[in-house]
Amino acid sequence: MSRYFARRLAQLVPVALGVVTLTFALIHLVPGDPVVAMLGESATPTDIEGLRQELGLDRPLLTQYGAFLAGLAVGDLGESISQHRSVASLIRERYPATIELAAAGLVVGMLLAFPLGIIAGARPGSAADLGAMGFAVLGISVPHIYLGPLLMIFFSLDLGWLPLTGRGGFDHLVLPAVTLGTALAAVTARMLRQSLVQISGSDYLRTARSKGLSASAALLRHGLRNAITSVVTLLGLEAGALLTGALIVEMIFSWPGIGRLLIGAINARDYPLVEGCVLAFALTYVVANMLTDALYALVDPRVRLR
Amino acid sequence: MKPSRNPALLGGTALVLVLLFAALVGPALVKANPLAIDLADTLAAPSRAHPLGCDGLGRDVLARIVWGARLSLGISLSVVLVSLTIGGLIGGAAALAGARVDNLIMRGVDVVLAFPGILLAIALAAILGPGLLDLAIALCAMGWTGYARVVRGEVLTLREREYVTAAEALGAGRGRILLRHLLPAIAGPVAVQATFGIGGIIGAEAALSFLGLGARPPTPSWGNMLDAGRAFLLVAPHLTTAPGLAIGLSILGFNLLGDGLAQLAATRS
Numbered sequence: 397m398s399r400y401f402a403r404r405l406a407q408l409v410p411v412a413l414g415v416v417t418l419t420f421a422l423i424h425l426v427p428g429d430p431v432v433a434m435l436g437e438s439a440t441p442t443d444i445e446g447l448r449q450e451l452g453l454d455r456p457l458l459t460q461y462g463a464f465l466a467g468l469a470v471g472d473l474g475e476s477i478s479q480h481r482s483v484a485s486l487i488r489e490r491y492p493a494t495i496e497l498a499a500a501g502l503v504v505g506m507l508l509a510f511p512l513g514i515i516a517g518a519r520p521g522s523a524a525d526l527g528a529m530g531f532a533v534l535g536i537s538v539p540h541i542y543l544g545p546l547l548m549i550f551f552s553l554d555l556g557w558l559p560l561t562g563r564g565g566f567d568h569l570v571l572p573a574v575t576l577g578t579a580l581a582a583v584t585a586r587m588l589r590q591s592l593v594q595i596s597g598s599d600y601l602r603t604a605r606s607k608g609l610s611a612s613a614a615l616l617r618h619g620l621r622n623a624i625t626s627v628v629t630l631l632g633l634e635a636g637a638l639l640t641g642a643l644i645v646e647m648i649f650s651w652p653g654i655g656r657l658l659i660g661a662i663n664a665r666d667y668p669l670v671e672g673c674v675l676a677f678a679l680t681y682v683v684a685n686m687l688t689d690a691l692y693a694l695v696d697p698r699v700r701l702r
Numbered sequence: 703m704k705p706s707r708n709p710a711l712l713g714g715t716a717l718v719l720v721l722l723f724a725a726l727v728g729p730a731l732v733k734a735n736p737l738a739i740d741l742a743d744t745l746a747a748p749s750r751a752h753p754l755g756c757d758g759l760g761r762d763v764l765a766r767i768v769w770g771a772r773l774s775l776g777i778s779l780s781v782v783l784v785s786l787t788i789g790g791l792i793g794g795a796a797a798l799a800g801a802r803v804d805n806l807i808m809r810g811v812d813v814v815l816a817f818p819g820i821l822l823a824i825a826l827a828a829i830l831g832p833g834l835l836d837l838a839i840a841l842c843a844m845g846w847t848g849y850a851r852v853v854r855g856e857v858l859t860l861r862e863r864e865y866v867t868a869a870e871a872l873g874a875g876r877g878r879i880l881l882r883h884l885l886p887a888i889a890g891p892v893a894v895q896a897t898f899g900i901g902g903i904i905g906a907e908a909a910l911s912f913l914g915l916g917a918r919p920p921t922p923s924w925g926n927m928l929d930a931g932r933a934f935l936l937v938a939p940h941l942t943t944a945p946g947l948a949i950g951l952s953i954l955g956f957n958l959l960g961d962g963l964a965q966l967a968a969t970r971s
Contacts (some may be wrong), residue, residue, distance in 0.1 A: 413819065415813060415816045422826065430829065433831070537953040541912045542949060545928070546943075551941050618967070635818065637818070639819065640819030659914070662914075
């Protein structure tokens with residue numbers, strides 16, 4: 397087990413380095429001058445040169461890259477131009493809110509997906525299956541940017557049950573989490589149903605049924621454990637959608653996480669902060685994928701032995 | 703399974719045809735100018751003159767929806783076509799070029815794929831600035847990797863087939879094998895992926911425009927219409943409902959069509 401994790405950790409390093417390099421390249425190599433973009437077209441050459449020196453952009457690219465990596469190693473991501481604070485401290489301040497939202501979205505996704513997937517997978521072709529999968533198709537198709545305002549209209553404005561925006565207690569988390577988790581629930585429910593339907597024809601389930609277990613009990617006790625591995629694989633693939641979904645949901649519900657920080661930085665043309673936020677999202681995704689792998693090894697012993 | 707017994711295929715085709723009709727013919731049928739401001743009609747409710755009402759500047763929502771359909775469909779089809787071409791060529795080259803080049807190319811793909819969802823497009827759009835061409839470039843940068851993976855996977859499987867070995871034995875070059883023998887065989891799975899891809903790009907374009915990184919106002923885009931409508935949720939919910947339904951039904955249409963095509967391909971194989 398520990399050898400498996402050590403191997404996965406070793407594989408993480410080049411991917412993380414690639415992500416860091418691509419983030420650096422995005423800011424420094426993409427056509428267009430970030431300094432001109434930050435100062436506006438009316439900036440004088442002296443202003444442009446001054447800011448370029450302040451940001452260290454007048455140095456050779458490799459030197460800049462080396463300095464970027466050295467800073468990253470000690471948690472220094474530079475200074476935010478718009479907020480006059482260190483980028484790392486701004487990210488540290490906002491990061492918990494984004495993780496809280498993503499985790500809540502994941503919980504909502506799983507709480508919806510498992511009953512739907514099991515109901516549909518236990519009786520394929522039934523009315524319950526059609527209803528659950530109809531919900532899944534809708535859930536995949538309705539974008540966050542529409543579902544969020546829709547939930548706001550019903551639950552905040554019409555019924556007055558839940559707060560409209562902002563971060564606070566549990567009640568503030570409900571609508572953003574449901575908005576974020578619905579698409580994940582839909583994709584996961586479909587996958588779970590498909591896995592359960594495939595598994596239901598397997599020999600070990602037939603044996604369990606022939607020994608007296610009811611079809612649904614056999615499926616829940618023996619089939620579900622195997623179906624979960626495909627759900628875990630899917631979670632790794634969907635972690636990216638969950639994270640960028642959180643970014644968009646933060647904008648809809650004025651949730652004070654890194655997503656809002658990033659969009660604010662883009663609007664203020666604060667490139668050091670944009671770079672820091674993009675990196676924070678991308679590295680979180682890399683770590684989320686590693687955690688998924690770890691979970692995969694926990695639920696499926698065959699993976700550990702490979 | 704006959705296409706007529708494939709509800710996903712039928713439903714998806716119907717929705718996509720409606721979207722195509724709205725994008726191609728809609729602007730000619732809806733006479734209102736999507737950019738014409740009429741403050742007398744500010745936040746007007748749906749009526750005979752304005753079937754979907756008017757926005758905060760008194761502009762006709764239906765006209766903006768059909769022009770938005772043209773933009774959304776135009777961008778998504780172009781992005782998928784360019785991404786498919788770039789991804790297909792890179793994936794095909796990786797599969798045919800040998801292990802070292804394949805490894806190098808696919809590690810590059812892995813790094814791009816290590817960026818979650820539309821983050822890469824957001825980062826690129828932030829640097830390139832808002833605008834339709836920049837938006838399309840950002841979406842292509844995000845989209846090509848998926849096609850590279852599918853094409854590489856399919857080519858790696860197919861190149862072991864006997865008919866490919868036979869073509870090689872007859873002296874056909876790699877380019878000829880790719881174009882004449884492999885591409886027709888991988889067209890099915892790639893078409894399914896592209897169909898889902900169009901729906902995905904419609905959603906991504908709307909999300910980027912919603913975040914202010916796509917089409918610039920006053921250009922009608924479903925994403926920026928939704929964003930503008932949020933300010934009037936209480937007094938004019940139709941401003942979010944109309945673009946929201948347009949985005950949702952379009953994505954639903956392409957998802958159903960993709961599902962239907964996949965079922966059709968599975969039945970035939």
